[in-house]
Amino acid sequence: MNEMTPLDVTAIPPLALEGVGFAHRGQPLLHPVDLRLEGCRRTLVMGPNGAGKSLLMRLAHGLLVPTGGHVRWEGRLPRQAMVFQRPVLLRRSALANLTYVLAINGTPRRHRQPLAREALERFGLAALEARPARVLSGGEQQRLALARAWLAAPEVLFLDEPTAALDPAAIKAVEDAVLDFHRRGTRVVMTSHDLHQARRLADDVVFLCGGRLLEHTSATDFFTAPASREARAFIRGELVW
Amino acid sequence: MPDDANAFQTALALILGLDPDLIGIVALSLQVSLSAVLIAALIALPLGAAIALWRFPGRGVLIVVLNALMGLPPVVAGLAVYLLLSRAGPLGELGLLFTPGAMVIAQVILVLPIIAALTRQQVEELHGDYREQLTSLGVSRARRIPTLLWDARFGLATVMLAGFGRASAEVGAVMIVGGNIDGVTRVMTTAIVLETSKGDLPLALGLGIVLLGLVALVNAAAHLIGESARRRLG
Numbered sequence: 243m244n245e246m247t248p249l250d251v252t253a254i255p256p257l258a259l260e261g262v263g264f265a266h267r268g269q270p271l272l273h274p275v276d277l278r279l280e281g282c283r284r285t286l287v288m289g290p291n292g293a294g295k296s297l298l299m300r301l302a303h304g305l306l307v308p309t310g311g312h313v314r315w316e317g318r319l320p321r322q323a324m325v326f327q328r329p330v331l332l333r334r335s336a337l338a339n340l341t342y343v344l345a346i347n348g349t350p351r352r353h354r355q356p357l358a359r360e361a362l363e364r365f366g367l368a369a370l371e372a373r374p375a376r377v378l379s380g381g382e383q384q385r386l387a388l389a390r391a392w393l394a395a396p397e398v399l400f401l402d403e404p405t406a407a408l409d410p411a412a413i414k415a416v417e418d419a420v421l422d423f424h425r426r427g428t429r430v431v432m433t434s435h436d437l438h439q440a441r442r443l444a445d446d447v448v449f450l451c452g453g454r455l456l457e458h459t460s461a462t463d464f465f466t467a468p469a470s471r472e473a474r475a476f477i478r479g480e481l482v483w
Numbered sequence: 484m485p486d487d488a489n490a491f492q493t494a495l496a497l498i499l500g501l502d503p504d505l506i507g508i509v510a511l512s513l514q515v516s517l518s519a520v521l522i523a524a525l526i527a528l529p530l531g532a533a534i535a536l537w538r539f540p541g542r543g544v545l546i547v548v549l550n551a552l553m554g555l556p557p558v559v560a561g562l563a564v565y566l567l568l569s570r571a572g573p574l575g576e577l578g579l580l581f582t583p584g585a586m587v588i589a590q591v592i593l594v595l596p597i598i599a600a601l602t603r604q605q606v607e608e609l610h611g612d613y614r615e616q617l618t619s620l621g622v623s624r625a626r627r628i629p630t631l632l633w634d635a636r637f638g639l640a641t642v643m644l645a646g647f648g649r650a651s652a653e654v655g656a657v658m659i660v661g662g663n664i665d666g667v668t669r670v671m672t673t674a675i676v677l678e679t680s681k682g683d684l685p686l687a688l689g690l691g692i693v694l695l696g697l698v699a700l701v702n703a704a705a706h707l708i709g710e711s712a713r714r715r716l717g
Contacts, residue, residue: 300615303619304618305615305618305619322619323619323620324615324619326615326616329616330612330613330615330616332630332634333633333634333636333716334633334634342630343620346620346621346622346626347621374715374716376716377715377716390620394620
């Protein structure tokens with residue numbers, strides 16, 4: 243399952259957010275959201291800074307418990323992984339970072355190193371396996387985080403602004419990796435505020451602004467005929483209020 | 484003060500001549516304090532990490548108590564162990580009083596709160612950075628203890644050296660439970676007290692110099708470990 247064996251796409255349970263909201267000290271940060279994500283699609287969560295994109299990802303992935311509503315996986319809990327804007331890597335070698343997750347998910351010891359090497363190879367990190375993960379460059383760290391997610395063979399992959407701090411070459415590598423995941427049969431949910439990136443990657447778009455979900459449409463519709471005033475302004479590159 | 488100058492020269496001669504009395508005392512000191520730090524660390528590292536990771540009623544009180552115990556006067560720790568181990572005490576049967584074993588126990592009590600409290604602090608801070616990632620990876624709380632201890636290893640090495648510093652420098656506890664018996668329970672600090680009061684300044688001074696050197700060495704090691712870790716591992 244760690245090679246390119248496609249996952250059974252129809253079997254990925256749909257994710258339903260039902261009136262999911264989040265408030266901190268009485269201050270609503272995310273107003274109740276109804277959202278359903280299914281199949282093996284690439285969903286881009288877009289919106290200006292502070293729109294609640296990262297919050298929505300954390301609620302969907304289960305890192306935060308909503309203060310209102312329910313996050314429901316229909317049927318069963320799928321294998322999930324998340325890649326963060328700033329990857330948190332362990333203070334050990336690149337290879338050891340990967341064998342660590344394999345140990346966590348119960349892979350027998352003798353399989354760990356070969357699988358980890360394979361993943362390093364896939365993400366162009368083979369030459370760096372002995373390097374301490376924390377001294378890799380930003381792009382290399384993010385690729386290592388992707389390799390780590392790859393080993394989890396996730397059915398659903400969340401990415402929170404994975405390219406925000408990277409240079410164009412590193413961004414390309416991350417986007418290629420995202421497409422690789424998708425080809426293997428992983429549902430991709432990714433936040434971005436980069437319109438070009440969204441055009442390259444998105445099947446559909448969730449648009450957030452000011453802690454409210456304003457649109458959830460196909461990418462084509464979103465970019466040609468956005469429904470809300472805020473989304474029109476966002477696409478034109480204007481400041482959104 | 485010609486006497487002091489002479490004492491200093493004699494002290495140096497004792498050290499450089501590897502005086503057997505002096506060597507024996509230094510060796511016992513190291514043996515007792517290193518054992519104490521090792522035993523304390525085995526308990527305190529996982530304990531501190533567990534307190535950092537779990538939320539339970541009374542946690543705040545426990546943290547305050549641990550922090551307070553970092554300043555536990557050695558004589559009080561010594562007295563407590565003395566009462567436990569004395570003939571009439573609950574553990575008197577073991578016959579440990581006035582043996583190096585009793586000194587190790589007393590120093591474990593002194594060092595354990597330091598290591599546990601500082602470990603709790605460091606692991607909690609590290610976990611702040613790691614929490615989301617570890618949760619996302621599905622790492623159980625129990626499994627996080629070795630993970631976080633390992634990733635905090637350089638900071639924790641410094642913590643253990645701090646513990647060793649306290650153990651090797653204290654005099655009150657080992658004096659009470661060890662009894663400063665020549666050749667059996669006499670360590671550097673108790674020997675310094677005794678020789679000074681007897682007026683044998685060279686030996687006291689020699690031991691003092693060794694003790695100072697040891698403390699300096701420990702601190703240099705702590706510094707080097709920290710620096711090289713930061714450079715290599717980021």
